[in-house]
Amino acid sequence: MSGSPVTITITGAGGQIGYALLFRIASGAMLGPDTSVRLKLLEIPQGLGAAEGAALELQDAAFPLLDSVDVTDDAGRAFDGANLGLLVGARPRGPGMERADLLEANGGIFGPQGAAINAGAADDVRIVVVGNPANTNALIAAAHAPDVPRDRFTALTRLDHNRALGQLSEALDAPVGEISRVAIWGNHSATQFPDVSHATVRGRPVPEVLDEEMGPDAARTWLSDVFIPRVAQRGAEIIRVRGSSSVASAASATIDHVRDWVHGTDGAWTSAAVVSTGEYGVPEGLICSYPVTGADGTWHVVPGLEPDAFAAQRIAASVEELVAERDAVRALGLL
Numbered sequence: 058m059s060g061s062p063v064t065i066t067i068t069g070a071g072g073q074i075g076y077a078l079l080f081r082i083a084s085g086a087m088l089g090p091d092t093s094v095r096l097k098l099l100e101i102p103q104g105l106g107a108a109e110g111a112a113l114e115l116q117d118a119a120f121p122l123l124d125s126v127d128v129t130d131d132a133g134r135a136f137d138g139a140n141l142g143l144l145v146g147a148r149p150r151g152p153g154m155e156r157a158d159l160l161e162a163n164g165g166i167f168g169p170q171g172a173a174i175n176a177g178a179a180d181d182v183r184i185v186v187v188g189n190p191a192n193t194n195a196l197i198a199a200a201h202a203p204d205v206p207r208d209r210f211t212a213l214t215r216l217d218h219n220r221a222l223g224q225l226s227e228a229l230d231a232p233v234g235e236i237s238r239v240a241i242w243g244n245h246s247a248t249q250f251p252d253v254s255h256a257t258v259r260g261r262p263v264p265e266v267l268d269e270e271m272g273p274d275a276a277r278t279w280l281s282d283v284f285i286p287r288v289a290q291r292g293a294e295i296i297r298v299r300g301s302s303s304v305a306s307a308a309s310a311t312i313d314h315v316r317d318w319v320h321g322t323d324g325a326w327t328s329a330a331v332v333s334t335g336e337y338g339v340p341e342g343l344i345c346s347y348p349v350t351g352a353d354g355t356w357h358v359v360p361g362l363e364p365d366a367f368a369a370q371r372i373a374a375s376v377e378e379l380v381a382e383r384d385a386v387r388a389l390g391l392l
């Protein structure tokens with residue numbers, strides 16, 4: 058990607074995550090110190106002032122890698138020539154809104170944005186959807202971009218992955234850098250399955266170390282009653298403690314996702330919601346989180362795992378929710 062500047066479209070750029078993202082992208086934290094960036098900030102009219110203010114501050118920060126910043130409320134203009142699209146802006150659930158209302162409201166955002174990507178983005182465009190419900194919003198955007206290869210549409214579960222690493226690090230008293238092969242399966246929602254069955258710490262299997270430290274029964278209970286719900290419901294915990302949803306950690310995970318997609322993971326596992334081609338029995342076409350590696354600018358689902366009965370049941374439950382969301386947006390005519 059180095060050479061000419063990379064064009065990055067950020068939707069919802071005037072919002073909280075946008076503000077935490079822009080300065081790290083412009084500093085080179087996402088694409089590296091040799092890649093200059095051209096930022097295109099998409100907002101709705103009410104959000105334009107915040108995005109324009111951020112653009113002024115970006116200028117004031119004098120980042121050597123920042124080629125230009127363009128603020129617009131026109132999706133066609135925002136996605137024109139985009140190499141990367143970070144789709145953060147979404148409609149939050151308001152009082153009295155049912156899930157179907159939320160899906161419909163977001164369909165009205167991600168359908169037209171998918172169409173704008175189809176019409177004007179660069180041939181190598183890669184999209185990550187952050188705005189919730191992220192997996193299904195990505196599905197809607199992809200459905201409106203028939204000329205873009207499906208595997209270019211992803212949704213963010215890296216935050217869940219990083220949260221799982223953080224929890225394990227604390228429990229095992231080991232730095233996150235010494236923990237590998239953690240996986241998030243399914244939906245970016247409370248049904249997700251944070252899976253440590255293949256994880257290692259300092260090269261040793263995490264289940265074995267937990268058994269040793271806690272005893273087998275306590276280790277099993279800790280995984281099912283503490284670790285999994287804590288990771289899966291961490292978003293709600295942050296809202297409860299902070300008074301608003303995760304921002305800096307979400308932006309950081311978005312940076313991690315794009316960096317590893319573009320530059321690869323050198324064989325290391327991470328997690329991303331990618332389009333299923335039927336791996337592990339997930340219906341084809343769903344945007345589902347899997348353990349993945351990044352290589353050659355592509356995500357690769359880790360092959361050959363054999364989920365045990367507990368894992369298989371947890372994965373199936375989250376996939377069932379994804380199927381229900383897909384069916385709901387299909388019934389609304391959004392696919």
Ligand SMILES: NC(=O)C1=CN([C@@H]2O[C@H](COP(=O)(O)OP(=O)(O)OC[C@H]3O[C@@H](n4cnc5c(N)ncnc54)[C@H](O)[C@@H]3O)[C@@H](O)[C@H]2O)C=CC1
Nearest residue numbers: 069071072073074100101104146147187188189213216307
């Ligand atoms: N996948 C993940 O791990 C996470 C996802 N999220 C989700 O990220 C989204 C953004 O979160 P925040 O930045 O905190 O929210 P925010 O409300 O601070 O910002 C959202 C911004 O999007 C803009 N927006 C709304 N509709 C738009 C459209 N059609 N086009 C362009 N911009 C539009 C709004 O004007 C607002 O400025 C939310 O949906 C949140 O639930 C948050 C944390 C983690």
Ligand SMILES: O=C([O-])CC(=O)C(=O)O
Nearest residue numbers: 189216291292293302303
């Ligand atoms: O629930 C939210 O709005 C934020 C979110 O996705 C998370 O923190 O994982």
